[in-house]
Amino acid sequence: MKTPLVLTAIVKPIQLTDEEQKSNLLNWITGISQLAGIYLILENNFTSKQIKDALYLAKALEFIHSLKLNNLAVHLGYTNTEAFLYSIANPDSVSIGVYENLRSFGIKRFKNLEKGQMRGPNPRIYSGALLQWIDYGYLGAIQKIYSKWGTLFEESKYKPLMFTPSFQWHFQKPELYKHSFSVFANQITELPPDLSTRTNKVASLINTARTTFNEPTDAGIFLDPDSDGSHLSFWLTAISLYKKYLAEAGL
Amino acid sequence: MKFKSEAEMSKCFRNFFVPKAKNAGIYWVEELEGLFGVPDYVFLKLAGESVLYVVALELKLRNWKREPRQAFKYRNFSNESYLVLDKPHVAAAYKNIDEFKRANIGLATLHKSGKLEVIFVPRPTIPFSLDFSYRMLQKYYKRTTNLFPKNLKELPSLVFHRSLRGRVMFQALMPRA
Numbered sequence: 001m002k003t004p005l006v007l008t009a010i011v012k013p014i015q016l017t018d019e020e021q022k023s024n025l026l027n028w029i030t031g032i033s034q035l036a037g038i039y040l041i042l043e044n045n046f047t048s049k050q051i052k053d054a055l056y057l058a059k060a061l062e063f064i065h066s067l068k069l070n071n072l073a074v075h076l077g078y079t080n081t082e083a084f085l086y087s088i089a090n091p092d093s094v095s096i097g098v099y100e101n102l103r104s105f106g107i108k109r110f111k112n113l114e115k116g117q118m119r120g121p122n123p124r125i126y127s128g129a130l131l132q133w134i135d136y137g138y139l140g141a142i143q144k145i146y147s148k149w150g151t152l153f154e155e156s157k158y159k160p161l162m163f164t165p166s167f168q169w170h171f172q173k174p175e176l177y178k179h180s181f182s183v184f185a186n187q188i189t190e191l192p193p194d195l196s197t198r199t200n201k202v203a204s205l206i207n208t209a210r211t212t213f214n215e216p217t218d219a220g221i222f223l224d225p226d227s228d229g230s231h232l233s234f235w236l237t238a239i240s241l242y243k244k245y246l247a248e249a250g251l
Numbered sequence: 252m253k254f255k256s257e258a259e260m261s262k263c264f265r266n267f268f269v270p271k272a273k274n275a276g277i278y279w280v281e282e283l284e285g286l287f288g289v290p291d292y293v294f295l296k297l298a299g300e301s302v303l304y305v306v307a308l309e310l311k312l313r314n315w316k317r318e319p320r321q322a323f324k325y326r327n328f329s330n331e332s333y334l335v336l337d338k339p340h341v342a343a344a345y346k347n348i349d350e351f352k353r354a355n356i357g358l359a360t361l362h363k364s365g366k367l368e369v370i371f372v373p374r375p376t377i378p379f380s381l382d383f384s385y386r387m388l389q390k391y392y393k394r395t396t397n398l399f400p401k402n403l404k405e406l407p408s409l410v411f412h413r414s415l416r417g418r419v420m421f422q423a424l425m426p427r428a
Contacts, residue, residue: 122287137287140327140380165381222323222354 004036006075010105012043016059026063030070037073037092040064044078044104049133050231051082057234058241064089065246078105081131081184085206085235087191088199088242096184098177100124123171124227125162126180127152128187131209133180135227136169146216156182203239206232253312253339253363260310260337260361261291267365271424280391286383288324290332294421295391302388305329305378306421310361313340316347322356327383330375330418333357335367345370359425369425375418 009029015021029038042060044051051057064086067074074091076083080103083094097103100121124133129152134142142149153159158179161167167175187205192198213229254260265281272279278295291310296303307325311334325332334351336344338360344351351358351371358371378384 135287137324137327137380137383140378140383141323144379169382218353220353220355222320222356224320224324 005034006037006039007035008039010041010043013045013056016063017056026066035072037075038067039075039077041077041105044106049226052231052234054234054237054241057085057238061089061242062245064091078102080104084202085238088202090195120171123169123173123176125153125176126183128154128183129209129212130229131206131232132227132229138223138227141221142216145221146219154183199239203236206235254337257310257312260312263363263365264310264361268367275424280394283387283390285390286387287327288321290325293387304418304421307332308335310335312337319350319354319356323354327380328378328387331357331373333359335359335361338362367425369427372427
């Protein structure tokens with residue numbers, strides 16, 4: 001039996017958003033007859049921790065969908081929380097990195113490594129209810145101001161340790177990531193297999209996350225743009241754009 | 252007259268405010284890095300082993316919209332946190348004073364003459380995070396070792412207060428508009 005051939009493709013944002021470049025890339029990929037699938041890595045040049053570009057996200061969904069239409073297996077790599085959103089285009093697998101720099105692929109990470117001192121990111125904790133990684137610097141405020149703070153962070157066997165006063169927060173602490181994988185796996189498992197139902201479910205969870213952000217915000221917690229829910233409206237718009245694309249294509 | 256840069260604003264603040272703080276026995280440190288954000292100034296009222304009161308300040312020419320978020324972070328280790336704007340730019344922030352109230356962040360203005368006016372005084376609170384409070388103090392002592400030859404390992408025995416006495420001393424320095 002022949003081993004299926006899977007091609008790794010690193011796709012730049014312009015190759016998703018520019019129709020001509022997208023067509024050229026799709027033509028090239030689909031022109032390789034032996035291919036069984038694509039290990040798709042979407043280059044992420046965004047400055048924010050979450051992707052806040054609805055058009056880009058919609059085009060990424062369209063791209064995944066186009067590959068699937070051509071009977072190619074799609075394995076998405078280097079994703080962050082948006083993996084949840086990408087699931088509506090029915091990729092065969094989605095891999096999520098552990099550290100921040102493994103949850104978004106950027107060429108810049110491989111450049112200028114010798115220049116200056118590299119600084120680790122602030123540690124963050126994943127909240128499934130908020131679909132966001134919250135900077136640990138806000139945990140004190142959240143715990144002091146928002147009485148229902150426990151509902152924001154789902155239970156996992158790692159959570160109690162993270163919330164002990166002696167826990168030394170550092171981005172390399174494995175509990176942060178084991179907790180996120182545990183919570184995220186539960187969220188992914190709950191997604192329905194039917195694509196239309198799944199899309200509605202994902203949209204509903206994003207909407208719920210937006211609403212969930214309101215209470216701590218109204219209580220007086222001022223989160224910065226990398227910890228707040230500002231990405232969620234872009235994700236909802238991306239779903240609408242993707243639905244429109246499917247409708248126009250008669251799919 | 253507007254400040255030309257934040258550096259000029261900071262210099263003005265240092266020249267006019269810091270000597271008054273010193274006279275009141277309040278210690279200060281500028282640009283304290285390695286916390287949650289980098290406060291432009293942190294003022295501390297200490298009494299022996301105890302921290303009586305901490306006020307953090309963020310100086311900005313404008314762009315109030317982002318800065319209350321920045322000043323909010325300093326509540327991790329301070330009893331009061333303020334955004335200090337260049338006086339000619341305060342109108343936009345004043346229109347949204349409710350945001351400052353909701354975040355419990357003080358709003359003040361600095362005039363080129365050196366006059367500091369407080370527009371909104373926040374409620375004094377215990378810092379959100381003991382961890383950040385100790386870290387701030389460690390960094391403060393590290394920066395000022397000449398004044399405070401202190402064994403950093405002893406810091407966990409220090410006590411953080413929300414002292415009325417500490418607050419009164421700050422209020423005398425920061426007149427309401």
